[in-house]
Amino acid sequence: FSLVVTSLYALACLLVWLSTCLSSCALVCLAACIHVPDNVICFFSVTVLVVGSTDPVRGIVxxxxxxxxFLRPTTSAVEESVEWQRPVLEPKEVHLYRDRSDDNVIQYPSYSGRTSLFREELENGNVSLKLTNVKLSDAGNYTCYIPTLGHQKTTIELYVGGAAPRPWLSIVRTKDKEVVLKCEAEGLVYKPELVLLNSKGTILPADEPTERPMDSEGLYTVTHYFTVQKTATNVFTCQVQQLEIKHMRKTQIHVPDKMFHEEAEDLEWKIGFGIGCVVGGVVGGVVGGVVVGVVVFLFMRKNNPNNALKQHPEEKAKETNDGCADSGIPLLEEQQ
Incomplete structure (x- = not known):
């Protein structure tokens, strides 16, 4: 009877242990029981696993x-070897940690000076990699490999998105006491979502959404036109999002009240013409100033009496001799 009770107790302990292991999803649990006279002895063991992220990690250029x-269950990685790799590269090493120090002698060149581990967290099993100054070429799969722990490894995927500039928001024209706004965003790596909001945060409908295909560098440009009416504040916000990387930029504009009372007018053409006139006037003024300066300089040089002082000595002597000949004074012949 005692043997049965002991066996049931051991079995209960085993079930509790296994449930704990399975619930963590991070352990490999092994158990073995042997029967000795009047008793059952069970042995349990745990294998440390390398755990990463099942969801892609998203970064910005x-x-x-x-x-x-991470190492699970929590185990110090101070004495372990940690290798971060990208299998598609040659060499594939992104960052190496061995013998309590970084060893990046064979590191892939583009990662030089941009990778590091959290040294103070190694004791807690944190072997995460910090990557700085992210580039578009960094996107892809990374392997966190611990060769000293039974060659345990895990794979993490990195998405990289372009940190696009703020969208452009401008007044295009007025029509029937309404104003047409133009919102444009360019240089976007991931397909964008562009909207216009009023001061209350309400999304306004677009007139004619225009999306240009990707350019030679694989970047998106999107343009929307919005017809808006006068509001209490006349403040509107153009917002562009790259949902894949959870990145958002926005720009605000205030439309003057008088814009909603003017007759229909193409302000985009007017603004462009005005800028052209200003630029043309500046360029013309500079060219005209240079021409006038050259003319004045030549005039002053021609009428400056000091120019005589700069005359060549032989020419000055010739004029003196000519004067003497006219006065009847004999000229001295040059000695041979």
Whole structure:
């Protein structure tokens, strides 16, 4: 009877242990039981696993990003070897940590000076990689590999999006006490979503959405026109989002009240013509000033009496001798 009770107790302990292991999804649990006289002895073991992120990590060009990687259950990685790799590269090493120090002798060149581990967190099993000054070429799959722990590894995918400039928002024209606004965003890596909001945060409908195909560099440009009416504040916000990387930029504009009372007019053409006139006037003024300066300089030089002082000595002597001949004074012959 005692043997049965002991066996049931051991079985209960085993079930509790296994449920704990399975619930964590991070452990490999092994158990073995042996029967000895009047007792059952069970042995349990746990294998440390390398755990990353099941969801893609998203970064922005020029920013910093952290690729998560941990040892579970929590185990110090100070004495372990940590290798971050990109299998598609040659060499594939992105960052190496060995013998308690970084060892990036064979690191892929484009990652030089841009990678690091959280050294103070290694004791807690945190072997995550920090990547700075992110580039578009950094996008792809990364492997967090711990060769000293039974060659455990995990893969993390990195998405990289362009940190696009703020969208352009301008007044195009007026029509029937309404104003047409133009909102344009360019240089977007991921397909954008562009909207216009009023001061209350309400999304306004677009007149004619225009989306240009990707250019030679694979970047998007999107343009929308919106017809708006006068509001309490006349403040409107153009907002562009790249949903894949959760990136958003926006620009605001205030439309003067008088714009809603003017007759229909193409302000975009007017503004362009005005800028052209200003630029033309400036260029013309500069050219005209140069021409006038040259004419004045030549005139003053021609009428400056000091120019005589700069006359060549032989010419000055010739004029003196000519004067003597006219006065009847004999000229001295040059000695041979």
């Amino acid at each position: 020029g920013g910093d990003v952290i690729l998560p990687c």
